Amino acid sequence: MGVTRMLEGNEAAAWGAKLARAEVVPAYPITPQTELISTIASFIANGEMKAQYIKVEGEHTAMAAAIGASAAGARVFTASASQGIVFMEEALWMPPGMRLPIVMCMVNRALAPIGGLRPDHNDSLLQRDTGWIQFYCENSQEILDTIIQAYKIGEDKRVYLPVAVCYDGYFASATAIPTNIPDQKDVDDFLPPYKHEMYNLIPGEVKTRREFPQNIAKARYEVQKATERAKGVIEEVDKSYDDKMGRYYGGALEEYACDDVEAVLMTMGSMTGTARDVIDEMQADGKRIGLIKMRCFRPFPTEELRKFAKKYKVIGVVDRNTSYGSASGSGIVAIEVARALYSLDDRPLLLNFHVGLGGSDVTMRQLKYIGDKILDAYQTGKAEDEADWVELRDLGEVM
Amino acid sequence: MEINKLFDEYYEKSLFQGGSTCCPGCGGPMFWRMALEAIGSNSIIYGDGPCAGCAIRNIKLPTFSIHFSFAADGATGIVAALNAKGRNDVTVISAAGDGATGDISFGKISAAAERNENMIQICIDNEAYMNTGIQKSGLTPFGAWTTTTPQGKEAPKKRIPMIIAQHRVPYVATISVAYPRDLKAKITKAKSISGFKYLHTVMPCPTGWRFDPAKSVEVVRLGVETWAWPLYEVENGVLRLTLKPKQRPIEDYLKAQARFRHLTKEQIDYIQQEVNNERQRLLDLDGKSIIT
Numbered sequence: 235m236g237v238t239r240m241l242e243g244n245e246a247a248a249w250g251a252k253l254a255r256a257e258v259v260p261a262y263p264i265t266p267q268t269e270l271i272s273t274i275a276s277f278i279a280n281g282e283m284k285a286q287y288i289k290v291e292g293e294h295t296a297m298a299a300a301i302g303a304s305a306a307g308a309r310v311f312t313a314s315a316s317q318g319i320v321f322m323e324e325a326l327w328m329p330p331g332m333r334l335p336i337v338m339c340m341v342n343r344a345l346a347p348i349g350g351l352r353p354d355h356n357d358s359l360l361q362r363d364t365g366w367i368q369f370y371c372e373n374s375q376e377i378l379d380t381i382i383q384a385y386k387i388g389e390d391k392r393v394y395l396p397v398a399v400c401y402d403g404y405f406a407s408a409t410a411i412p413t414n415i416p417d418q419k420d421v422d423d424f425l426p427p428y429k430h431e432m433y434n435l436i437p438g439e440v441k442t443r444r445e446f447p448q449n450i451a452k453a454r455y456e457v458q459k460a461t462e463r464a465k466g467v468i469e470e471v472d473k474s475y476d477d478k479m480g481r482y483y484g485g486a487l488e489e490y491a492c493d494d495v496e497a498v499l500m501t502m503g504s505m506t507g508t509a510r511d512v513i514d515e516m517q518a519d520g521k522r523i524g525l526i527k528m529r530c531f532r533p534f535p536t537e538e539l540r541k542f543a544k545k546y547k548v549i550g551v552v553d554r555n556t557s558y559g560s561a562s563g564s565g566i567v568a569i570e571v572a573r574a575l576y577s578l579d580d581r582p583l584l585l586n587f588h589v590g591l592g593g594s595d596v597t598m599r600q601l602k603y604i605g606d607k608i609l610d611a612y613q614t615g616k617a618e619d620e621a622d623w624v625e626l627r628d629l630g631e632v633m
Numbered sequence: 634m635e636i637n638k639l640f641d642e643y644y645e646k647s648l649f650q651g652g653s654t655c656c657p658g659c660g661g662p663m664f665w666r667m668a669l670e671a672i673g674s675n676s677i678i679y680g681d682g683p684c685a686g687c688a689i690r691n692i693k694l695p696t697f698s699i700h701f702s703f704a705a706d707g708a709t710g711i712v713a714a715l716n717a718k719g720r721n722d723v724t725v726i727s728a729a730g731d732g733a734t735g736d737i738s739f740g741k742i743s744a745a746a747e748r749n750e751n752m753i754q755i756c757i758d759n760e761a762y763m764n765t766g767i768q769k770s771g772l773t774p775f776g777a778w779t780t781t782t783p784q785g786k787e788a789p790k791k792r793i794p795m796i797i798a799q800h801r802v803p804y805v806a807t808i809s810v811a812y813p814r815d816l817k818a819k820i821t822k823a824k825s826i827s828g829f830k831y832l833h834t835v836m837p838c839p840t841g842w843r844f845d846p847a848k849s850v851e852v853v854r855l856g857v858e859t860w861a862w863p864l865y866e867v868e869n870g871v872l873r874l875t876l877k878p879k880q881r882p883i884e885d886y887l888k889a890q891a892r893f894r895h896l897t898k899e900q901i902d903y904i905q906q907e908v909n910n911e912r913q914r915l916l917d918l919d920g921k922s923i924i925t
Contacts, residue, residue, distance in 0.1 A: 260713070298741075304710070305711070306710065435697055
């Protein structure tokens with residue numbers, strides 16, 4: 235049920251945090267995340283949301299205060315972008331090892347110096363090794379729903395990990411779409427109050443003292459196992475959310491229009507919306523190509539991808555990021571996909587494309603070009619090894 | 634036997650357990666044993682960094698540490714969580730060394746002071762990065778040898794308590810392990826005040842200051858008696874010297890530590906003049922507002 239309103243991605247994120255009853259919100263402003271935290275500030279000022287808003291002096295402190303508050307037993311929400319995420323990186327390594335289920339929005343924005351204010355994914359993908367679960371959302375509705383799911387996943391005692399809900403600055407953060415806001419009661423039923431069973435800091439309630447691990451590898455393996463267990467929990471939570479709210483996102487990977495196709499495009503983030511239209515048009519033209527949306531990048535959905543991969547002869551990964559000097563000049567998603575596919579006896583061909591760097595538009599024309607390249611590879615059985623910097627090509631008019 | 638029983642009883646009661654990994658003669662365990670008597674058991678201790686961390690691990694209360702670049706900020710989160718849960722009875726102590734307070738986390742402590750976070754921030758100041766092997770910090774005093782200032786530090790020590798006082802926080806005080814009663818009284822007072830309280834203690838460090846570990850208390854007492862480390866408090870902006878000892882020559886303090894042994898007579902005279910000026914300034918301001 236609930237109500238439907240036109241919400242920008244940042245507003246939807248604020249609604250997600252409010253509905254999840256976040257108790258502590260330490261935050262520092264950075265474009266394009268600012269509307270998110272100012273919406274939360276006004277929720278609190280209006281008395282609609284009961285939370286401690288800490289107006290910190292920088293992102294490093296925002297994450298540190300989040301860590302302290304989470305360890306002391308509060309449900310914590312924060313958000314940042316770009317330089318802010320990188321500035322807090324030292325702190326971002328702490329919550330996974332401390333097993334603190336903080337939820338944070340990473341509103342993607344390119345990094346300096348060859349960046350700007352608009353999005354690419356290098357800021358959040360840089361955090362892929364920290365142990366945070368990472369979701370990439372397409373639009374306001376998915377952002378709101380994923381934040382609620384994120385608490386349910388992170389606070390599951392099989393997991394106890396922080397969750398990053400990533401979405402593209404402007405394309406998702408500032409684009410308003412009709413967004414269903416669930417009833418508070420339904421969210422409360424879905425998401426019980428936070429109680430960490432491993433430890434908390436309240437005097438008299440201390441369960442276990444934090445000890446320095448005697449065996450570092452074992453302690454790290456605990457985190458690794460938790461991220462692996464998270465895969466099942468993500469699927470389970472998405473399904474139970476569907477039962478309660480009637481919306482399902484396919485768990486970690488979504489297949490779109492993949493019936494009877496042997497070649498697919500793989501996208502992440504807001505470009506997926508454009509890709510859906512492109513796939514529809516191409517299929518209307520009789521071209522047999524489908525779409526896979528990568529929703530969850532960490533934990534990487536290896537098994538699911540391998541299951542899908544058996545059906546496909548070609549996968550073309552679209553990377554909105556760069557990893558200078560990487561194998562075959564590949565983007566980060568393609569590198570991960572390649573590793574996951576390598577163990578298969580019968581591997582699909584893999585193509586890789588860089589688009590939308592520094593927040594330039596990912597156009598329908600570009601995605602069509604990519605789709606045709608994928609189909610060429612399907613026809614010839616041969617794929618270019620080097621990643622294709624699509625934006626350097628003159629593809630004519632935008633649309 | 635009777636003595637052993639007394640020790641057992643003491644350690645049972647004490648919130649600081651024995652067997653810390655601090656160096657012999659370190660002021661850390663000494664400080665925490667005294668301070669915890671005033672802090673009490675309904676408290677959370679947040680702290681940073683290696684040297685401070687060594688002692689913090691032996692505190693029998695909920696403790697939480699991140700890293701020394703995280704001074705005051707984790708405690709800010711803990712205070713917010715307590716507020717969210719309506720637990721305003723719990724005392725939050727946030728400890729940090731001189732490197733954290735004066736250098737890498739200086740902005741964090743300034744920001745927590747500006748927000749008037751309800752916590753007691755304590756600087757445990759052994760005047761250099763001691764755990765990493767005696768490197769100069771912003772709170773290393775003028776002339777002191779460290780491994781990164783082999784010819785003595787060129788710049789003076791930052792006056793952090795005065796800088797924090799200018800944030801117009803409700804309470805700032807300097808303390809010393811050589812004056813346990815004064816130390817405990819100031820912590821007790823800080824506990825009774827709501828908002829950001831700042832305490833700063835210079836800690837004897839035999840390893841880094843180069844003196845006999847048996848003489849830790851004597852050395853820091855000399856610091857107070859020579860006015861190198863004057864004891865005062867600033868309550869609502871008003872300065873009060875809590876001890877006005879008869880002034881001993883600074884040379885007595887400097888000669889007690891090998892980190893100052895290379896100093897020339899001119900340098901010692903310069904330090905004496907600086908100490909005299911500061912002493913006079915404090916005496917002039919005693920009982921008055923120092924907020925500018």
